[in-house]
Amino acid sequence: CSAAVAVDRRLANADARLNSIAERVAERPRAALDTPAVAGAVERPAQGYEDVIAKIRRGVGVEDLVRDCGLTRDEAVLLTRLHGGRSRL
Structure with a gap:
């Protein structure tokens, strides 16, 4: 049972981190998402x-x-x- 509880905690922590990242991405301006990820990259x-x-x-x-x-x-x-x-x- 303790292993299942530990896995559940890790999943809950990962879910919280994922939600936090998703919120930050959603808050970014659209123009920032359209720029190339690497400086000087050619599309x-x-x-x-x-x-x-x-x-x-x-x-x-x-x-x-x-x-x-x-x-x-x-x-x-x-x-x-x-x-x-x-x-x-």
């Missing part, structure tokens, strides 16, 4: 990767993708590995 629509993939298939390098497309280096490397240098079956 791209999901279909924006189509242009990047086309560039990769034309042989554009990782550094060029970072500079010209606003990708992080990790994004550029991943997309290059996924879409570059191999014939598609």
